[in-house]
Amino acid sequence: MSYKEQFDFWLESDYFDQDTKEELLAIRDNEKEIEDRFYKDLEFGTGGLRGIIGAGTNRMNFYTVRKATQGLANYILKQGGGEKGVAIAYDSRRMSPEFADTAALCLAANGIKAYVFDALRPTPELSFALRRLGCISGIVVTASHNPPEYNGYKVYWEDGAQVTAPKDKEIIEEVNAITDYNLVKTMDKETAVSHGLYQVIGQDIDDAYMAELKKQIIHPEVIARVAGEMKIVYTPLCGTGNVPVRRVLSELGFTNVYVVPEQENPDPEFTTLDYPNPEDPKAFTYALRLAKEKDADIVLATDPDADRLGVYAKDTKTGQYVPFTGNMSGMLLAEYILREKTATGTMPEDPALVTTIVTTNMTQPITRAYGVKLIEVLTGFKFIGEQIKLFEQTGCNNYVFGLEESYGCLVGTHARDKDAIAAVMCLCEVAAYCKDQGKTLWDMMLEMYEKYGYYKEGQYTITLKGVDGSRQIAQIMNKLRENPPKAFGDLQVLRFRDYQTGKVLDMTTGKEGTTGLPKSNVLYFELPDDFWCCVRPSGTEPKIKFYIGVKGSGLEDAQEKMEKLTEDIKANV
Numbered sequence: 001m002s003y004k005e006q007f008d009f010w011l012e013s014d015y016f017d018q019d020t021k022e023e024l025l026a027i028r029d030n031e032k033e034i035e036d037r038f039y040k041d042l043e044f045g046t047g048g049l050r051g052i053i054g055a056g057t058n059r060m061n062f063y064t065v066r067k068a069t070q071g072l073a074n075y076i077l078k079q080g081g082g083e084k085g086v087a088i089a090y091d092s093r094r095m096s097p098e099f100a101d102t103a104a105l106c107l108a109a110n111g112i113k114a115y116v117f118d119a120l121r122p123t124p125e126l127s128f129a130l131r132r133l134g135c136i137s138g139i140v141v142t143a144s145h146n147p148p149e150y151n152g153y154k155v156y157w158e159d160g161a162q163v164t165a166p167k168d169k170e171i172i173e174e175v176n177a178i179t180d181y182n183l184v185k186t187m188d189k190e191t192a193v194s195h196g197l198y199q200v201i202g203q204d205i206d207d208a209y210m211a212e213l214k215k216q217i218i219h220p221e222v223i224a225r226v227a228g229e230m231k232i233v234y235t236p237l238c239g240t241g242n243v244p245v246r247r248v249l250s251e252l253g254f255t256n257v258y259v260v261p262e263q264e265n266p267d268p269e270f271t272t273l274d275y276p277n278p279e280d281p282k283a284f285t286y287a288l289r290l291a292k293e294k295d296a297d298i299v300l301a302t303d304p305d306a307d308r309l310g311v312y313a314k315d316t317k318t319g320q321y322v323p324f325t326g327n328m329s330g331m332l333l334a335e336y337i338l339r340e341k342t343a344t345g346t347m348p349e350d351p352a353l354v355t356t357i358v359t360t361n362m363t364q365p366i367t368r369a370y371g372v373k374l375i376e377v378l379t380g381f382k383f384i385g386e387q388i389k390l391f392e393q394t395g396c397n398n399y400v401f402g403l404e405e406s407y408g409c410l411v412g413t414h415a416r417d418k419d420a421i422a423a424v425m426c427l428c429e430v431a432a433y434c435k436d437q438g439k440t441l442w443d444m445m446l447e448m449y450e451k452y453g454y455y456k457e458g459q460y461t462i463t464l465k466g467v468d469g470s471r472q473i474a475q476i477m478n479k480l481r482e483n484p485p486k487a488f489g490d491l492q493v494l495r496f497r498d499y500q501t502g503k504v505l506d507m508t509t510g511k512e513g514t515t516g517l518p519k520s521n522v523l524y525f526e527l528p529d530d531f532w533c534c535v536r537p538s539g540t541e542p543k544i545k546f547y548i549g550v551k552g553s554g555l556e557d558a559q560e561k562m563e564k565l566t567e568d569i570k571a572n573v
Contacts, residue, residue: 003038006057010038015181016055016063023055036466044068044175045539046168047382050143050152053095060095060151062102063181065141068153069103070184071175072137073110075167078174081136084158085113087201089126090141091305092239092266093151096120099141101189103153108197109185118202120266122240122306124410124419127160127385128212129205131416134158142305145277146541148270160416161385165518206244212414213248213422217429218340220252226435227253232428233296235260235287237276238267239304244421254428258294260286270304278303278310278407281323288312288321298431298441302420307381308407309420311427313441322442326407327360327457329427332441333409334363335448336430337401338370347372348398352391354384357517357524358534358547359405362448362455369452373397378499378520379536381408385416405457405547453551455530456558460546460566462573473537473544476573480523480535489568491531497524531561533569546573 001009010016011024027033037056042049042064049068051060076082086107090096097120104114115133117126123140130138138156146152155171157163163171178184192198217223232254236242242264249257262272263286270276273283278301291299291312299312299321311324324332334353341347352373355363359376367374375397377383384402391397403409408418411426427441434444449455464472484496486507496505497515499522504513522536530551537544546569552558 003035006038007034010055013181020055020061020063039467041176044071044172046164046172047162047380047539048139048152048154050146050150052149053151060099060153062098063184065099065102065153066106066184066186067178067181068175069106069139070110071178072139072155072171073107073112073185074177075171075174076112076136077110079136081158082110082112084134084136085115087115087126087130087133087135087138088141089117089121089123089129089139091123092120092268093141093143093304094148094268095151096141096268099151099153100139102186103139103141104198105186105189105192106184108192108195109187111197113197113199114192115199115201117205118200120240122244122302122419122421123154124307124415124417124421125205125209125244127156127415127417127419128209129201130156130158131160132205132208133201140305144305145275145279145303145308147275148268156417159385159389161389162380162382162417164382164386209414210244210248210251212412213425214251215414216412216422216426217252218337218344218346219429219433222436223252223254223429223432226432228255230254230298230428230432230435231256231258231294231296232431233258233260233287233291233294233299234424235263235284235301236306237273237278237283237301237303238263238265238270239276239302239306240266241302241306241420241424244306245300245302245424248421248425249428252425252428256294258290258296260290262286276304278308279326284310284312284323291321297435298428300424300427302424303407306420307418309409309423309427310407311441313431315442316440324441324445325457326403326405326409327362327455328445329407329423330403330405330409331360331362331366331448332430332444333411333423333426334366334401334403335444336433337411337426338366338372341400342370348400350397351400352387352397353400354387354402356380356383356404357522358536359403360455360457361530361532361549361551362452363403365452372400378517379404379522380539381410381418384410388413388416449555453530454554454558455549455551456562457547457549458562458566460548460569461543463541463543465542469542473542476544477521477523477535477537480572484523485525485572488525488527488533488565488572491527491565491568493525493527495526497526499524527565531565533565
């Protein structure tokens with residue numbers, strides 16, 4: 001059907017409720033809005049759904065969530081996993097509890113038990129819970145750090161990671177095969193509960209999750225010495241992190257934890273935020289104000305579903321708070337974990353650190369320094385989680401740490417997705433270790449730069465919304481793929497990797513190799529002197545992203561090189 005026919009169908013069919021029809025009637029004279037809502041089905045991608053909340057096939061609503069869940073249910077039943085059940089968590093966004101119940105009752109109508117948290121929980125706890133409960137799958141209703149008009153739906157498999165190939169494509173096929181909404185099942189909640197198909201979960205899982213987190217602490221004696229002196233400012237950015245972060249820090253003995261009052265409680269409108277993303281400096285406005293008032297050592301922010309962590313630390317020489325990128329905070333944790341596990345004799349045999357192709361190249365000298373294997377995977381933490389599963393299946397490596405540039409990392413294997421609760425805990429341990437030695441996190445970062453090199457990363461992003469925007473993004477990718485630049489400014493491209501074709505082209509010799517990774521719409525340009533650029537469309541937002549990395553002789557030199565390379569890249573778009 002055309003978008004106009006779909007619009008009419010939603011207005012006329014008895015399947016859709018009156019509130020939905022009234023919302024659509026309000027836009028009946030807005031052709032562009034009708035087209036945007038109905039020109040396609042909201043794509044069930046390799047991670048699930050994400051979109052603007054509203055009526056229409058290209059929106060997040062009860063009907064698109066239920067349809068996606070029916071496809072997942074069909075797949076689970078074909079896999080013979082219906083008896084294991086599905087765990088469901090949700091965040092603080094608009095409609096999150098309602099969408100969680102919509103999914104649960106669709107599963108129940110298909111004879112699959114749903115384990116639903118009694119209130120909002122962080123994404124990493126869902127990853128932990130589904131493994132703890134022995135579920136076949138898991139669902140988190142969240143749009144992570146997107147603006148407030150969005151919501152989403154992420155799907156996990158029994159290993160605790162988001163679904164990867166071939167299951168991701170197979171689930172997508174099941175979802176796409178549903179073309180008749182009347183084939184989508186549901187049941188009322190009371191019946192689902194009485195039949196044992198809807199079970200509320202909560203405190204027991206929380207306690208087990210906390211116990212696993214605290215096992216990752218390396219030097220509890222150091223925390224005990226300085227925890228009473230350290231001052232920590234934290235903001236959950238109106239999301240799910242407040243309760244678990246305060247609990248774990250309290251149980252470890254940190255007494256001076258100041259939570260930003262304006263952003264402490266769940267707020268689906270994110271009233272005090274332009275954008276609930278710890279990557280955005282403006283998200284720290286209230287936290288930095290409180291930090292200066294309390295003279296805090298460290299300032300922390302988790303995104304709404306608490307899988308990403310943003311950090312500021314005090315520079316005692318200037319009195320200013322210095323922002324840390326995801327690469328920087330990740331490298332602090334990597335250096336600390338690898339160094340202290342080596343020093344204490346707790347490093348496992350065949351240790352491995354897993355990262356993504358768009359993460360800092362500083363991972364290379366750090367892993368070499370401690371004899372740890374470095375494994376690179378495609379962008380997306382699910383590929384890091386997949387490696388943990390492969391390590392367990394083959395016995396070939398032991399996971400010690402995993403990180404990606406987008407403010408996400410995982411300490412331990414209790415979860416198989418990035419865990420900002422664990423990251424807060426461990427970074428506070430690192431800060432305590434530094435304080436015990438009369439240093440700050442910023443001092444440690446400068447020491448690492450001196451030891452390994454002044455690596456710096458940045459990102460250039462183009463936002464292109466709507467139907468035309470998606471076409472423009474495709475055109476940019478096609479242009480760079482079919483006619484890859486031979487140089488960016490005065491930097492020659494040494495090798496060009498196209499992960500869509502799986503080929504690596506040596507631009508100086510013309511020889512071809514292979515990436516060795518699954519196919520993905522990603523382009524990578526290797527440049528001299530540890531410089532690089534990687535290009536990919538965002539999987540969750542209407543953006544095309546250019547990831548950029550340089551290495552300088554000092555902080556200013558690295559910044560100048562980053563600015564120049566960014567301008568040279570813009571000239572090729």
